[in-house]
Amino acid sequence: MRRRRVLAVPALLCGLVGAGLGSLASCRTVPPAQIAASTAAVGDAQIESTVILIGDAGAADAGGDPVLAALAVTVAEASGRTTVVFLGDNIYPNGLPRVGDAGWPASERRLLAQVDAARGAARVVFLPGNHDWTQTGHASDWDAVRRQGDRLAATGAAVLRPQGGCPGPEIVDIGDGLRLVAIDTEWWLHGRPAPAADLRCAATTADEVTAQLDAALATAGVRHVIVAGHHPPVSAGPHGGHFDVIDHLFPLRAVKPWLWIPLPLVGSAYPLARQAGAIVQDQSHPVNRRMVATLRAVIAPHAPLLFAAGHEHQLGLFTGASIGARYVAVSGAGIRGHKRGAVGRERDALFADRGPGFMRVDVLRDGRVRLTVVMPGDATTEPAQRTWWLS
Numbered sequence: 001m002r003r004r005r006v007l008a009v010p011a012l013l014c015g016l017v018g019a020g021l022g023s024l025a026s027c028r029t030v031p032p033a034q035i036a037a038s039t040a041a042v043g044d045a046q047i048e049s050t051v052i053l054i055g056d057a058g059a060a061d062a063g064g065d066p067v068l069a070a071l072a073v074t075v076a077e078a079s080g081r082t083t084v085v086f087l088g089d090n091i092y093p094n095g096l097p098r099v100g101d102a103g104w105p106a107s108e109r110r111l112l113a114q115v116d117a118a119r120g121a122a123r124v125v126f127l128p129g130n131h132d133w134t135q136t137g138h139a140s141d142w143d144a145v146r147r148q149g150d151r152l153a154a155t156g157a158a159v160l161r162p163q164g165g166c167p168g169p170e171i172v173d174i175g176d177g178l179r180l181v182a183i184d185t186e187w188w189l190h191g192r193p194a195p196a197a198d199l200r201c202a203a204t205t206a207d208e209v210t211a212q213l214d215a216a217l218a219t220a221g222v223r224h225v226i227v228a229g230h231h232p233p234v235s236a237g238p239h240g241g242h243f244d245v246i247d248h249l250f251p252l253r254a255v256k257p258w259l260w261i262p263l264p265l266v267g268s269a270y271p272l273a274r275q276a277g278a279i280v281q282d283q284s285h286p287v288n289r290r291m292v293a294t295l296r297a298v299i300a301p302h303a304p305l306l307f308a309a310g311h312e313h314q315l316g317l318f319t320g321a322s323i324g325a326r327y328v329a330v331s332g333a334g335i336r337g338h339k340r341g342a343v344g345r346e347r348d349a350l351f352a353d354r355g356p357g358f359m360r361v362d363v364l365r366d367g368r369v370r371l372t373v374v375m376p377g378d379a380t381t382e383p384a385q386r387t388w389w390l391s
Helices: 011-024 066-077 104-118 140-155 185-189 196-200 206-218 245-249 266-275 286-299
Strands: 047-054 082-086 123-126 170-174 178-182 224-228 306-309 315-319 327-331 349-353 358-364 369-375 384-389
Touching (some): 047 178, 066 082, 104 123, 123 170, 185 286, 206 224
Antiparallel strands (some): 047 358
């Protein structure tokens, strides 16, 4: 088995073409973080609580995925103290259909594969992502989110937070040392008002959401705080504006991964448009930027330990200046089968990798917090881990 290697694009292709595209090509991986890493063993008795951050696992089928298998092993090792947080896009491509629709069996199977992998954990929390909303721009989007919440509740093993298309925040206190604050970032990006029935949400306007988020952070006391939502404020992949040579030469792969049709020069129109803010799901879009700025204004005065997100199909750890937290964790590589984009040279990056894998956050009884990136490997790459102390 060969040693793990992660490249944004093949080195030969970068050498041949990268010079012609200049800054458009991301041909280097992000260097490892410079914050202190520790290889010292930490005994189970020293750990008060463990949180697993895993996102974008909604294309998984029951059995066979190495990331979900590794998740199940991790949960089994410390089930009594572990909370598993799925960071959205829990069902591809368009959320949970109605019972009886053609897509229901496969969609339910993909959701339950994740529940089964986390079964036995002390808590299992799912956050909604943009694909869980179905993205039609109509009331059916809220219906899909509610259906997913109802199906998760019926398992008796998992919950959706926030519920029912509400924006949150919802608080989950984990032991004496950690507070999880869940928000639904797709609520901000959706662009259509909620149906009248959803006025029962505790917050229905941006001002109400930010006021409640401020209170959730202010009342955390001595607890470390993780704010969790689906969309990251910063990333080293396509949602953050990072594209490689392959994206410019073969843009049709964004539609179908097998469409290796070269479109030199013309093909650059798609990544350039995304960098310019054409897609609301990207950090460059004005609505996305406005959401981040609004949240940052509330989060920054409290400087929580971590903002956790998925959406980008990578594993990344970043300084938290973009959102006002100390760190940003991007854990959207929850299954092996994702098409993985470039790993760009994001200036806030401490670490970035194309995955697949997940992140484990351990809160120790003495107040320290350790973050471990877990990459289970497959037939061509060895398992790998990287560990940092966040506090």
